[in-house]
Amino acid sequence: MxxxxxxxxxxxxxxxxxxxxxxxxxxxxxxxxxxxxxxxxxxxxxxxxxxxxxxxxxxxxxxxxxxxxxxxxxxxxxxxxxxxxxxxxxxxxxxxxxxxxxxxxxxxxxxxxxxxxxxxxxxxxxxxxxxxxxxxxxxxxxxxxALAEDVALDALDEWMELGSLPMHFEIHTRMRELLGPDRTIHLHATDTAPDAAAEWVVDLTGEVIAWRRAHEKAAVAVRAPLAELLLLVYRRRPAHGEGVEVLGDARLLDFWLDRVPFG
Structure with a gap:
């Protein structure tokens, strides 16, 4: 919502x-x-x-x-x-x-x-x-x-919602290759207000793509300013560019961004 x-x-x-x-x-x-x-x-x-x-x-x-x-x-x-x-x-x-x-x-x-x-x-x-x-x-x-924090938060939520729709599996069959054990991705905004809860977990371990706002350990974590995270998931910025910190399985991050077509 x-x-x-x-x-x-x-x-x-x-x-x-x-x-x-x-x-x-x-x-x-x-x-x-x-x-x-x-x-x-x-x-x-x-x-x-x-x-x-x-x-x-x-x-x-x-x-x-x-x-x-x-x-x-x-x-x-x-x-x-x-x-x-x-x-x-x-x-x-x-x-x-x-x-x-x-x-x-x-x-x-x-x-x-x-x-x-x-x-x-x-x-x-x-x-x-x-x-x-x-x-x-x-x-x-x-x-x-630059972008207002609340607009950027909603933009990332919307990207998560639309990018995880099961209908994509029928249109973009390569997306099914994303699913597998131990495949989780954590996005963490580094410049938001403490109560913004500006963290997302993408869970690829089930039969569909799932996501939630949460702080959890994941196979790969990405830390960056909020607007940079938004540009990253929309593939407007490189995943390993200046100001972006990637911890863990960087290949999973690249694979995810390559396979998610929305944006």
Whole structure:
């Protein structure tokens, strides 16, 4: 369950998007995005804004099946974007999605790509989709990425929930190779408030992937600032980069990150 309210998630969609506007002002949007190979910054942000509009339309129409998404998958027309045009366009799309989600409320039934089937899914998913793509753009342009603690905690919880869905075993059959005895992973944020309980255990010893917020001994432990842990599980940062401490079976960590497709 999300630690952020529906209203807060709606607000964060707009707020996280608006943080992109000063970042891209006067920037070279043809800069490549290393974490999204084949895209430049302008294309990345057209993808984000197009996806937000797609989500708004699903919720607005109470769609019962997925809507076409080619408009934010084929990014070839957006190779040379103008920051003065792209900034307002991004804010407009994020505002549209946030307003649509607020008007619908969290419990309205709509199509979702995973079990659940309510607008609450899109509020949470697009909050963290926006966060991660803001990180992509921020890092590509050589700036520092920062994120509020409660948003980062919820983003990691959501990643754990979506990444451990059993449905992935049918779509990504290689994920079954993760399961085995003595395969546990502990993630520990080093910069959070004492009461944040910012520790996660991923348990691969059963028939499905399980996770919990807990402090436990594991086959491999990863210690890093909270935002760095988030970027690590999304494979935006290397698992053995600066500021990340890995204790124990580093090969298990690498194997896990390679096999978990979400993100």
């Amino acid at each position: 999300t630690v952020l309210s529906h209203d807060r998630l709606c607000a964060e969609i707009a707020a996280q998007t608006d943080l992109l506007r000063p970042l891209i002002k006067g920037a070279d949007l043809t800069a490549p995005v290393p974490s999204c190979p084949g895209w430049n910054v302008g294309q990345l942000l057209r993808h984000l804004g197009g996806a937000q509009r797609w989500g708004a339309e699903i919720v607005r129409t109470r769609a019962t099946s997925p809507l076409p998404d080619d408009h934010f998958r084929d990014l070839s027309p957006y190779a040379h974007e103008d920051p003065a045009v792209l900034g307002p366009w991004l804010s407009e799309g994020a505002g549209l999605l946030a307003d649509t989600l607020r008007a619908a409320g969290p419990d309205v039934e709509v199509w979702t790509p995973v079990p659940g089937g309510t607008a609450a899914f899109f509020a949470r998913r697009f909050t963290h989709e926006t966060v991660v793509h803001r990180a992509d753009a921020t890092l590509a342009l050589g700036a520092e990425f």
